[in-house]
Amino acid sequence: MPILSHLHQLFDVDACCAYIHRLRWKDRPLQCPRCQSHHVGPWGTYHYQPGLKRYRCKEQGCTRTFNDLTGTLLDGSKRSMMHWIVATFLLCLSCSSRRIARELGVHIRTGYRWCWWLRNAALSYEIGRRLKGTVEADELYHTAGHKGQAKGGGQKSLGRRARGRRKKREPGRGHYDKDRPAIIAWISRYGGVVVHATRDCTVKTVQKAADTAVQAGRRLYTDSASSYRALRGYAHDFVNHTKKEYARGEVHENRAECLFSLLKPYLRVFRGISKTNLPGYLGFLQFLRNFHQLTAFEQAELILHAALDPTIASRAKKGDFVRCLDHFDLLQTQQN
Numbered sequence: 001m002p003i004l005s006h007l008h009q010l011f012d013v014d015a016c017c018a019y020i021h022r023l024r025w026k027d028r029p030l031q032c033p034r035c036q037s038h039h040v041g042p043w044g045t046y047h048y049q050p051g052l053k054r055y056r057c058k059e060q061g062c063t064r065t066f067n068d069l070t071g072t073l074l075d076g077s078k079r080s081m082m083h084w085i086v087a088t089f090l091l092c093l094s095c096s097s098r099r100i101a102r103e104l105g106v107h108i109r110t111g112y113r114w115c116w117w118l119r120n121a122a123l124s125y126e127i128g129r130r131l132k133g134t135v136e137a138d139e140l141y142h143t144a145g146h147k148g149q150a151k152g153g154g155q156k157s158l159g160r161r162a163r164g165r166r167k168k169r170e171p172g173r174g175h176y177d178k179d180r181p182a183i184i185a186w187i188s189r190y191g192g193v194v195v196h197a198t199r200d201c202t203v204k205t206v207q208k209a210a211d212t213a214v215q216a217g218r219r220l221y222t223d224s225a226s227s228y229r230a231l232r233g234y235a236h237d238f239v240n241h242t243k244k245e246y247a248r249g250e251v252h253e254n255r256a257e258c259l260f261s262l263l264k265p266y267l268r269v270f271r272g273i274s275k276t277n278l279p280g281y282l283g284f285l286q287f288l289r290n291f292h293q294l295t296a297f298e299q300a301e302l303i304l305h306a307a308l309d310p311t312i313a314s315r316a317k318k319g320d321f322v323r324c325l326d327h328f329d330l331l332q333t334q335q336n
C-alpha cells in the first residue's frame with residue numbers, strides 16, 4: 001500500500017487559497033461580483049471547501065455573500081482548489097482526461113468535463129491570433145470520425161459496424177465527409193503558430209484559412225500543392241517535394257513539418273478522435289506551442305488566470321471560444 005496516493009494531498013490548503021486569491025484579484029481590491037461595490041467585509045468560511053473565505057457585500061440593497069470562486073470556472077465545484085491546480089498542470093503536460101481523473105481520484109466524466117472547460121479557457125488566448133513575419137504552411141490529413149457520439153447515450157448504438165482502432169485509410173486526399181479532415185498549420189519564423197482543422201484543402205478553403213491566420217502581404221513558403229500556388233495577397237514561394245527539393249536557401253517549410261511531428265503524438269493520446277472535437281484539441285495545441293517557452297506550470301497559471309475571470313469562464317463553459325476557432329462551421333456557412 002502506498003502511504004499517499006494523490007499528489008495534491010501534500011499541498012498546503014492556505015497556500016493554495018492565497019494563490020487563487022492573488023490570481024483572481026491580482027492587485028485590485030475585493031469587489032462584489034453583483035453590484036461591483038468595494039464596500040465588502042469577511043463573512044465566515046465554507047464547510048465543504050476548507051480554507052475558502054466568504055465575503056459579504058455591505059452595500060444597502062445587495063448584502064449578498066461571495067467568495068474568490070464566485071462566477072469562475074471553479075465556482076460550485078465540490079473538489080478542492082488543489083484538485084483544479086493539479087488538473088490544469090497535467091493538462092498542460094498533455095495528459096488524457098482519464099489519466100487526469102485517475103491521478104486526482106475523481107470520476108472520468110468529471111475529468112473529461114474539467115479538461116474541456118480548462119481547454120476552452122486556454123483558447124481565450126488564441127482568439128484573433130494573426131501571424132507576422134515570414135510564414136510557413138503545410139497540410140496533413142488526419143483520421144477523425146464520430147467517437148463517443150452514440151444516439152441517446154448509454155449502450156452505444158453507432159448505426160454501423162464498429163470501426164476498430166486501425167481504420168484503413170482510403171487512398172488519396174482526405175475530406176471531412178470521408179472522416180479524414182485536413183489540418184493546415186501556419187507557423188511564423190518570427191514566433192507564433194496557428195493550426196486549423198478544415199473540411200478539405202481546396203483553393204477556396206486555403207485562401208480563407210490564410211486570410212484568418214496570416215497578415216496580408218506577408219512572405220509565405222509552402223510545398224508545391226496547387227491550392228497554395230493559387231493563393232492571393234501574399235509574397236509566395238514554394239519548394240517542389242516531387243522533385244526531391246526540400247530547401248532552396250531561405251525557402252523551406254521545415255518548421256511546419258516539425259510542428260506535425262509534435263502534433264501526431266499529441267493527438268495519439270486521445271486514442272481516436274471525433275471530428276467535432278478536433279478544432280478544440282488543435283486550438284489547445286496552438287496555445288501550448290505559442291507559449292512553449294514557459295514551463296507547464298506557468299502555462300497552467302495562464303489557464304487558471306483565464307478560468308478565474310468570470311466573463312471568460314462563462315464563455316468557456318458554453319464553448320464560445322471553440323466555435324470561434326471552428327473552421328468546419330465557417331466553411332459550411334460559406335457553402336450554404
Ligand SMILES: [Zn+2]
Pocket residue numbers: 032033034035036037057058059062063064
Ligand atoms: Zn453587492
